[in-house]
Amino acid sequence: xxxxxxxxxxxxxxxxxxxLTVLAIGLLAVMAYxxxxxxxxxxxxxxxxxAEIARAGFVWVRAAALESTGAVDSLDTGGxxxxxxxxxxxxxxxxxxxxxxxxxxxxxxxxxxQDTSLAADLKDVDIEVRWSFRGRYLSETFSSRSARxxx
Numbered sequence: 001x002x003x004x005x006x007x008x009x010x011x012x013x014x015x016x017x018x019x020l021t022v023l024a025i026g027l028l029a030v031m032a033y034x035x036x037x038x039x040x041x042x043x044x045x046x047x048x049x050x051a052e053i054a055r056a057g058f059v060w061v062r063a064a065a066l067e068s069t070g071a072v073d074s075l076d077t078g079g080x081x082x083x084x085x086x087x088x089x090x091x092x093x094x095x096x097x098x099x100x101x102x103x104x105x106x107x108x109x110x111x112x113x114q115d116t117s118l119a120a121d122l123k124d125v126d127i128e129v130r131w132s133f134r135g136r137y138l139s140e141t142f143s144s145r146s147a148r149x150x151x
Contacts, residue, residue, distance in 0.1 A: 042133070046133060047140065051142070052099070053105055053107055053129045054107075054127045057107060058127065058144055061125050061146060081106030081108050082108070083103075083105070083106055084106065084129075104132055105129060105131045106129070106131070107128070107129055107130075108129075108130070109126070110125075111125050111126075111146075112124045112126075121147065122145060122147050123146045124146075125143065127143075128140070128141045128142075
């Protein structure tokens with residue numbers, strides 16, 4: 001025969017409270033890692049921006065070297081960082097590409113001539129990019145070697 005409502009069995013109030021408590025503890029554990037994940041995401045984004053700034057710096061150095069103006073025979077920003085995006089809209093270096101949205105990043109370019117007894121004019125190019133992250137400065141250095149063939 002049919003079962004009546006009196007014979008049916010469901011969850012008791014205590015079982016429901018225990019299940020919700022376990023669920024809440026699990027959600028809190030997941031939420032505790034959210035700030036860590038957000039910091040890691042922002043830091044990764046900043047590293048990508050630093051690499052893009054360095055790439056723009058290497059392109060600028062290469063273009064200046066090909067012009068043979070002597071502007072990049074040796075360069076040192078004096079140990080200081082030059083803001084990539086300036087408040088007045090000027091370039092950090094003449095002809096440096098515009099990088100909107102990169103406020104807070106600084107660049108330091110050091111070009112060191114190497115032995116010129118070879119047929120190529122060799123230079124070591126070091127680009128250090130610095131930015132602020134959670135109240136402290138982080139930096140990444142990118143290095144390359146530039147060569148111009150002198151027949």
